Amino acid sequence: MKTNKTKLAILMMGIMAMLILPDFASAQRMHGAASGRGGARPTTTRSAPQRTQPPSRTPSRATSRPATSSRPQTSTRPANSSSRATVNGGSSRVTSKPANNSKVASVKDNKVGSNNGNRVGNNSGNRVGNNTNVGNRVNIDNSRNVNINVRNTRNVAYRPPYRPYPRPPVVWGGYGFSCFRPYYYHPYTPFYWGPAWHPWGFFVATLAVTAIVVSVENQKYHYDEGVFYTESDGGYVAVEAPQGATVKVIPSDAQTVEVSPTVNNYYYGGTFYEKENGEYTVVPPPAGAVVDNLPEGAEEVKVGDQTYVKYGDTYYLPVQVDGKNAYEIAQVEEVEQ
Amino acid sequence: MLKKICLGLALIFTSHFAQAQEGKIDSTAVMILDKMSGLFGELKSVGFSTDVAKDVVYSEDFFIKEFGSSKARFLGPDKFSVRVSGEEKDDLYSYNGSQVVYYSFANNLYAVADAPNNLIETIAWLYDDFGVEMTLADLFYPSFSKDFVEEMDHVEFLGVTHIDGTRAFHIGAANANATFQLWISDDGYFLPRKVLITYLDGPYSHQHETDFYDWELNREYPSSIFEFLPPPSARQITWIKKD
Numbered sequence: 247m248k249t250n251k252t253k254l255a256i257l258m259m260g261i262m263a264m265l266i267l268p269d270f271a272s273a274q275r276m277h278g279a280a281s282g283r284g285g286a287r288p289t290t291t292r293s294a295p296q297r298t299q300p301p302s303r304t305p306s307r308a309t310s311r312p313a314t315s316s317r318p319q320t321s322t323r324p325a326n327s328s329s330r331a332t333v334n335g336g337s338s339r340v341t342s343k344p345a346n347n348s349k350v351a352s353v354k355d356n357k358v359g360s361n362n363g364n365r366v367g368n369n370s371g372n373r374v375g376n377n378t379n380v381g382n383r384v385n386i387d388n389s390r391n392v393n394i395n396v397r398n399t400r401n402v403a404y405r406p407p408y409r410p411y412p413r414p415p416v417v418w419g420g421y422g423f424s425c426f427r428p429y430y431y432h433p434y435t436p437f438y439w440g441p442a443w444h445p446w447g448f449f450v451a452t453l454a455v456t457a458i459v460v461s462v463e464n465q466k467y468h469y470d471e472g473v474f475y476t477e478s479d480g481g482y483v484a485v486e487a488p489q490g491a492t493v494k495v496i497p498s499d500a501q502t503v504e505v506s507p508t509v510n511n512y513y514y515g516g517t518f519y520e521k522e523n524g525e526y527t528v529v530p531p532p533a534g535a536v537v538d539n540l541p542e543g544a545e546e547v548k549v550g551d552q553t554y555v556k557y558g559d560t561y562y563l564p565v566q567v568d569g570k571n572a573y574e575i576a577q578v579e580e581v582e583q
Numbered sequence: 584m585l586k587k588i589c590l591g592l593a594l595i596f597t598s599h600f601a602q603a604q605e606g607k608i609d610s611t612a613v614m615i616l617d618k619m620s621g622l623f624g625e626l627k628s629v630g631f632s633t634d635v636a637k638d639v640v641y642s643e644d645f646f647i648k649e650f651g652s653s654k655a656r657f658l659g660p661d662k663f664s665v666r667v668s669g670e671e672k673d674d675l676y677s678y679n680g681s682q683v684v685y686y687s688f689a690n691n692l693y694a695v696a697d698a699p700n701n702l703i704e705t706i707a708w709l710y711d712d713f714g715v716e717m718t719l720a721d722l723f724y725p726s727f728s729k730d731f732v733e734e735m736d737h738v739e740f741l742g743v744t745h746i747d748g749t750r751a752f753h754i755g756a757a758n759a760n761a762t763f764q765l766w767i768s769d770d771g772y773f774l775p776r777k778v779l780i781t782y783l784d785g786p787y788s789h790q791h792e793t794d795f796y797d798w799e800l801n802r803e804y805p806s807s808i809f810e811f812l813p814p815p816s817a818r819q820i821t822w823i824k825k826d
Binding site: 341346347348349350351352353354418419420431433545546547548549550551553556 | 672682684685687689690691692693694695696697713714811812813818819820821822823824825826
């Protein structure tokens with residue numbers, strides 16, 4: 247019985263030992279592992295630079311510090327910083343402070359053109375019915391210092407389409423904007439029709455021998471390669487094509503524009519021509535038709551949520567036709583509010 | 584005879600009651616709106632984000648839902664910056680006290696207009712002249728609760744609900760053109776949590792729903808965030824006014 251008890255006691259102790267020893271063993275392992283890892287870990291290398299850093303840092307700081315104190319910028323800057331309670335006393339910037347100029351117009355602006363003293367250049371004897379509204383005219387100040395109006399008030403902004411619009415117009419400031427195609431924005435990049443073509447306001451000293459004289463309502467124009475000019479300051483200035491002018495020939499790369507299933511117009515350099523009896527007459531832009539390009543002298547305008555391109559008095563809506571960027575001539579008519 | 588008079592009086596009274604119930608202005612609702620309006624009246628600056636869902640006309644009798652979001656920061660008395668993102672648009676409206684700049688991130692073009700010298704006038708001017716509507720800017724008008732109660736035929740407190748696990752006061756209002764539902768948070772600040780407007784003025788009713796979140800109250804915004812510096816190659820365009 248006694249032996250049994252002692253046996254049991256020994257067994258218990260054995261179990262206890264077995265239970266505790268692995269713990270010890272593992273603890274030892276852990277310890278060993280820890281120390282081993284600790285040994286493997288570059289504790290010495292880590293502490294070494296820490297130890298070595300301070301001395302190396304202090305001399306560098308000591309040397310750099312006089313440099314900062316002697317820096318003229320930092321010593322002058324505090325004058326600014328002391329007055330401003332910001333983190334660093336205000337930063338110095340590379341870009342200049344924004345000075346944005348307000349550029350606002352209204353739809354009405356282009357409708358109230360009047361011919362009060364519109365002179366072409368300095369030539370007092372040569373008057374052209376021009377639009378004097380600021381924002382509408384193209385004033386080009388070239389090297390000859392010719393400040394010129396190149397607009398033509400007799401011109402009409404557009405002619406209505408042959409079919410009605412399916413949707414009511416988008417009303418903006420008393421004017422309804424109508425288009426057939428959906429708005430698809432693409433940036434306006436002025437298009438050049440080649441070396442013989444010139445934007446409004448462009449001055450040339452001489453004209454090509456092929457130039458002809460065209461008279462519209464007692465106003466004399468010179469026409470050459472799709473551009474109309476008026477005489478000015480000993481030379482010629484490209485102007486807006488006068489509607490009603492008739493010419494015999496237009497440049498061969500003029501674009502065909504479908505106005506209706508039976509009528510086509512021709513488009514070149516921002517001007518629309520209609521062919522009749524072998525002659526080409528300058529006509530108002532046909533609303534609803536599309537053109538691929540717009541010339542220099544147009545500007546982008548934000549009308550509500552949409553950005554139109556305005557050339558002369560005509561609004562062009564950026565659209566896409568068969569995946570290609572184009573502009574549709576918008577109908578902009580006064581509506582009752 | 585007496586019976587008839589009694590009946591007549593009863594009829595008059597009941598009709599009065601009926602009218603009173605139709606056009607009811609609930610004082611609890613008005614108190615909550617006043618609290619919200621009062622808070623905006625005290626703030627020096629406020630910032631918030633919104634998610635907007637609205638019905639837009641797709642064709643004659645078909646509305647589709649359009650989603651958008653915005654991040655707005657207002658600094659009294661004369662600065663704001665609102666970034667509006669939505670389908671096919673990503674725009675910034677920035678007001679520095681003297682000018683409002685519109686910038687289109689998608690098209691890299693901007694427009695600038697000289698503005699009035701304070702927030703409230705500028706917001707109204709933007710709407711009147713350029714058709715730009717700030718997301719529920721009406722809420723921030725000093726006289727919002729007064730105007731709201733005046734314009735509504737019916738304003739009622741509909742009880743406490745939970746939106747995303749937070750308590751909110753539910754207020755309903757209606758006039759002939761629209762019904763309004765406002766959820767105003769019950770956290771001591773009385774900030775709007777959600778606004779749902781159902782327009783009834785067209786042939787079909789359509790909704791405009793706005794969720795507000797990430798409120799920043801009286802945060803000190805540096806004035807430089809309200810300055811616009813045109814990005815390289817950005818083009819300035821002319822902004823066409825309405826009148």
